[in-house]
Amino acid sequence: MTTTANTTSMSQLQTTTITREWVEHVAVGGAVLGGGGGGSLEEGIEFGTLAIEYGTPTIVPLSALDASDTVLTVSGVGAPAATESAVNPVDYVRAVDLVVERLADRGTGVDALMTNEMGGFAAVNGLLQSAVTGLPIVDAACNGRAHPTGPMGSMGLSAEETAVQAGVGGDRGAGRHHEVTVEASLQSAASLVRQTADAAGGLVAVARNPVTAEYAGTHAAVEVYDQAEAVGRAVRQSEDGVVLDRVAEALDGDVVVSGTVESYALETTGGFDVGTAVVDGHDLTFWNEYMTLDRDGERLATFPDLITTLDAANGEPISTADLDEGRSVAVVVAPAASLSLGAGMTDPALFEPIEDAVGVPILDYAFPEDY
Structure with a gap:
């Protein structure tokens, strides 16, 4: 793991306490907000549990960041029903690594992570990456529900704007493992990552579209976890x-x-x-x-x-x-x-x-x- 990042004093950030119960409620609520998509609930709970067993993922409000800090979106791209998909937890971290490495070549870094959407998996996507890299997750998402296409989760970025995206996934044993870093127009980059998912068996872990915290604060869906947790509690704690x-x-x-x-x-x-x-x-x-x-x-x-x-x-x-x-x-x-x-x-x-x-x-x- 080669991730390098800008450093932010965690003592200055108001963080969310992430427990097994929190993971389960947010994943269940996220699955409801997924509207039929957003990834597997079972895999989401497993992924979130792995994160808190591995380390200490943190969630902070966007307001805790400086306006110029860089926020990187994490996502999964592919078809939920694909039967040959194979994405391991390490692939989600590797996707972040690839974008961080590309930005480091320009002398810039990443300060925080943000999930792309709500969903059974998507709502907790970022927890493991945070636990491994030490980067906080912001209490925001590109969208507070799930959506089908990458551009819908681009927070209003122009289709012609140059984007950096990375996708990782696929069964190594079957010769279908792919790692790709794309720098192209947003529309082209999203299309290439989707093609990579198809070639990898139906799904890839993705890191994409770094933006400033100021831009995210204006264009993202903010404070999304409270609703997901409340909906999850309604499911799990109601008769x-x-x-x-x-x-x-x-x-x-x-x-x-x-x-x-x-x-x-x-x-x-x-x-x-x-x-x-x-x-x-x-x-x-x-x-x-x-x-x-x-x-x-x-x-x-x-x-x-x-x-x-x-x-x-x-x-x-x-x-x-x-x-x-x-x-x-x-x-x-x-x-x-x-x-x-x-x-x-x-x-x-x-x-x-x-x-x-x-x-x-x-x-x-x-x-x-x-x-």
Whole structure:
């Protein structure tokens, strides 16, 4: 491990105490906020637990950093249902190393880490990297929910702006392990990392898009962990009979339907999971995350509104990759206004690929004032 970083006096930072209970609640809440995506909940709990067993990861508010400090985003890129993916914990640290090394060549460093989004894995992504490198994680994310594409998690950076990104992953034994560092336009870099994920079996660990703390404070979703923890507690500490209502209440949302998955179709293509599901007459589309919810031709919710599926009995979140026909689920919806969203959710151009992927109108509903 070769990470070098700028030093910040930890005694000057207000830190979050990270315990096993905190990891479990944030991972569960993150999985709900993942809206069907955001990575595996089981792997997230394992990853977060490994981090606190290894060392002392720290989370600090963005305000604890100097405006000019550099914040590096960590992420996973790929299709959740990919069956040949292989990313080890060390790969997440290695991705950070690669970007740090590239920046060191310019005489600059990294001062803090930030997760890309919320999700079962994404909400705790960064903990191990923090424990290993000593870099704090900031209480922010590129987005306070999960989203399918890299540009959506770019905090409003221009598609033509030069970005530095690194991706690491794949099964070494199968000859599919890849390490790539890309410096290109944001759009090109994101595309190349997505192609690397596809070549590596479906998933890579990523570090990308270093920005100043000042930029993150203006363009990222700030103070995201409290909501994730509150939602996770609602799932884990509520009795079965009221858990769905408690989760909806924590999100300022509603339980739209509770019923049986009547049909379900998923295809993994181009590094994404794309498909449809029907729950008790309610039609869902997804592109990694749920994109739309309709009933009898009426649109009920559209990304970036949160559409998420939970086990109807115990409220445990169910990702789009883990849905099955015949399963009893509840669909909970929360309006975008109830979520902490980054600048990537305000650009209509970033939503155009969704329509191509799922084949239903998105822009008319997500940006009614513009279309």
